[in-house]
Amino acid sequence: MSMKKYFNIDIPKRHSQCSHAQEELIPGNDMYSAIFEEGQALSREDYCSQCWTQLQKEAKVHEAVTFWKSVVPEKKEVKEIYLDRDDKALALLNQFIQSENVDEMHQAMILALYLSRRRKLYRRKEETNDEGENVIIYEVAQAQEFVSVKKVDPQTIDIPKIQKMIAANLKD
Numbered sequence: 798m799s800m801k802k803y804f805n806i807d808i809p810k811r812h813s814q815c816s817h818a819q820e821e822l823i824p825g826n827d828m829y830s831a832i833f834e835e836g837q838a839l840s841r842e843d844y845c846s847q848c849w850t851q852l853q854k855e856a857k858v859h860e861a862v863t864f865w866k867s868v869v870p871e872k873k874e875v876k877e878i879y880l881d882r883d884d885k886a887l888a889l890l891n892q893f894i895q896s897e898n899v900d901e902m903h904q905a906m907i908l909a910l911y912l913s914r915r916r917k918l919y920r921r922k923e924e925t926n927d928e929g930e931n932v933i934i935y936e937v938a939q940a941q942e943f944v945s946v947k948k949v950d951p952q953t954i955d956i957p958k959i960q961k962m963i964a965a966n967l968k969d
């Protein structure tokens with residue numbers, strides 16, 4: 798499993814190639830996306846419908862935490878969007894870590910995974926806080942501070958929905 802295939806919250810930045818046969822995914826065609834859990838991280842794979850059908854016979858796709866069908870989007874330029882996206886993601890995380898709202902807690906969890914992948918956060922430890930909640934402590938890179946993110950089982954997260962909410966929040 799290559800590093801670049803780890804979970805990424807950025808919807809436009811889905812794989813442009815089929816994860817199985819490596820052929821280019823054609824805009825307008827059906828595609829299948831699957832999320833896999835690997836230790837503490839989540840990985841994402843995207844497949845053309847032909848490969849997906851073929852993979853149904855193999856064990857791996859049945860281990861997916863979740864999967865969904867969508868249509869390959871038209872190509873978008875995402876590089877410039879990336880410039881301040883990480884800063885916005887961190888600001889959003891700080892906004893959501895205190896929240897009791899389930900969707901916001903889920904967004905915080907996904908943002909923390911994303912920012913870890915971007916090396917903006919470093920996962921340090923898990924602990925139980927004074928309220929008896931399980932939290933993950935992250936060190937904020939380039940800042941002398943830590944953030945505490947409530948731990949949520951990824952399997953309970955509606956990832957496509959949460960991704961869309963995050964994408965909408967990052968656009969503002």
Ligand SMILES: [Zn+2]
Nearest residue numbers: 815818845848
């Ligand atoms: Zn394929």
